[in-house]
Amino acid sequence: MDIAAxxxxxxxxxxxxADRGAVANYIPELAGVDPGHFAMSVxxxxxxxxxxxxxxxxxxxxxxSKVFALALALGRLGDRLWDRVGREPSGLAFNSIxxxxxxxxxxxxxxxxxxxxxVTDAVLATHAPREYLGExxxxxxxxxxxxDIHINQAVxxxxxxxxxxxxxxxxxxxxxGNLTNPPELTLGSYFHQxxxxxxxxxxxxxGRFLMEAPGMPRLVSPDRVRRINALMLxxxxxxxxxxxxxxxxxxxxxxxxxxxxxxxxxxxxxAVWSPGLNAQGNSKLGTEAVEMLARRAGWSVFx
Ligand code: GLN
Numbered sequence: 001m002d003i004a005a006x007x008x009x010x011x012x013x014x015x016x017x018a019d020r021g022a023v024a025n026y027i028p029e030l031a032g033v034d035p036g037h038f039a040m041s042v043x044x045x046x047x048x049x050x051x052x053x054x055x056x057x058x059x060x061x062x063x064x065s066k067v068f069a070l071a072l073a074l075g076r077l078g079d080r081l082w083d084r085v086g087r088e089p090s091g092l093a094f095n096s097i098x099x100x101x102x103x104x105x106x107x108x109x110x111x112x113x114x115x116x117x118x119v120t121d122a123v124l125a126t127h128a129p130r131e132y133l134g135e136x137x138x139x140x141x142x143x144x145x146x147x148d149i150h151i152n153q154a155v156x157x158x159x160x161x162x163x164x165x166x167x168x169x170x171x172x173x174x175x176x177g178n179l180t181n182p183p184e185l186t187l188g189s190y191f192h193q194x195x196x197x198x199x200x201x202x203x204x205x206x207g208r209f210l211m212e213a214p215g216m217p218r219l220v221s222p223d224r225v226r227r228i229n230a231l232m233l234x235x236x237x238x239x240x241x242x243x244x245x246x247x248x249x250x251x252x253x254x255x256x257x258x259x260x261x262x263x264x265x266x267x268x269x270x271a272v273w274s275p276g277l278n279a280q281g282n283s284k285l286g287t288e289a290v291e292m293l294a295r296r297a298g299w300s301v302f303x
Contacts, residue, residue, distance in 0.1 A: 006296045008042055008054040013292060014038055014274065021276030022257040029158035032059060033258075035276045040289055041204035043269045045213040051201055056195040059273050060155050062255030063094065065193045066116045068140050068206070070228060071220050073110075073119045080123055084178055086114045087231060087232055094164045094238040094256075097172060105176020111253065114169045120193060121179050121186040129189040136193055140254055143207040144206035149198055156195035163191060195211030200259075201269040207261045207269030210251075213219045229263055233301065240280035240287075247291045249300035254282040262290045264299035 013037070025031035037059070041051035043164040048062055057070065073081050081177065107115035124132045133151065141147050159166075169202055170183035179186060200205065209219040210229060220228070232251035237244040244252055251268075252262040258275035260283050274285035294300060 001297060003042060003044065003050045003203050003297070004179060006293060007042065007050055009296070010040060010289050010292050011065075014289050017285055019284070021223065021278050023258070023275045024277055024281070026162065027155065027159045028162060029073050029115075029155045030257060031151075033059070033275045034079065034134045037258075037273060037275055037287075039200035039273045040293070041271045042293070043204045043208055046265055047215060049201065049204065049205075053074050053200075054061050054273070054288075055200040055245045058199050059259055059275070060152060060194070060257035061196050061198050061203065061257070061259050062194045062257040063116070063241060064203065064253050064255040064259050064261050066111050066119070067205065067210075067228065067232065067261060068136060068143070069116065070231070071209075072136060072203045073123045073226070074224050074228075075220060076123055078193070081119070084122060085110050085118045087192040088211055089235050089241050090099070090242050091239050095169070097165070097169055103113070105178040107175055109231060111235045112238060113166055113232060114173060116222070117166065117170055117172060117186060117190055119175075119303045120190045121181055122183055124186060124189055129176070129185060129192070130187075130190050133192050139194070139219065139230045140196065140198070140206055142198060143209050143219055144198070144202045145217070146205065147194065149202060151192050152195045155257060156192045159194065160188065163187065166190070167249070194255075200273050203259060203271035204269050205260055207263060207271065209263065210263045211269050213266050230267060232263065237282050238266065238280055239295055240278065240282050244282070244287060248294050249288070249302050251301070252290065254286070256281050258283040258286060260286045262294075264294070264297070267299055268297075
């Protein structure tokens, strides 16, 4: 398989697309990102890496960080985490508050905002936010094999000033006894976690631990890798998760910065970035690009 040729073909195809989606603007600092960017990077099971486009340009990973936070939380708390967060797709927007009242403050899954806030709160426990963020960055840097990965403070500040829905979710969780820290402490950590910046090259390498291939970094047990992948497939794109599974057939986690980390188990870790989003807040061209790549490469978890 000529992966470099496939990547070139994907880039040409998305380059012809007239509709690139809309850049997220509810976080003011992200509203100014150029929607013209496109990058894709693939690490294969033999360890080789292949990239096209702006694969060396850092972008805000936003909710892709929820994968790393979950891996950290499972390592720290093990299955006790599941007392506080479920494992069902929500079928609702990433920042919806609707189910929380019906389901008594237990978020559906760790990848919607409410669930991710609980995960951050659980890892934070009694530690200072600075320690949690240091640990998370350490995890991501180890996964990527690259220390040049940082938090964009301006993006974190921007979301802190405008993150009213997340404050609503956090206070609601606290009212149900499912937030142990003061909402502003947990959210401070959560907003900084979302503001981690990475390039597509770095993100693809950071996804290697989810590939379950020999020679890849082993940061969590194989059992947990499978579970994280299962959640990425069923919940990684919010109310667009079914559509992503249908079209791409691989576990993936998106972020409103326009990045998607996708895993072809045993075969590849794929990062894509195109800042314009579809109606569900997932990268529009990014989704089309991984769909095309998966089809050309013949990758699917369904055989
Ligand atoms: N920081 C964003 C938020 O909490 C992350 C959302 C996303 O990437 N889908 O709203």
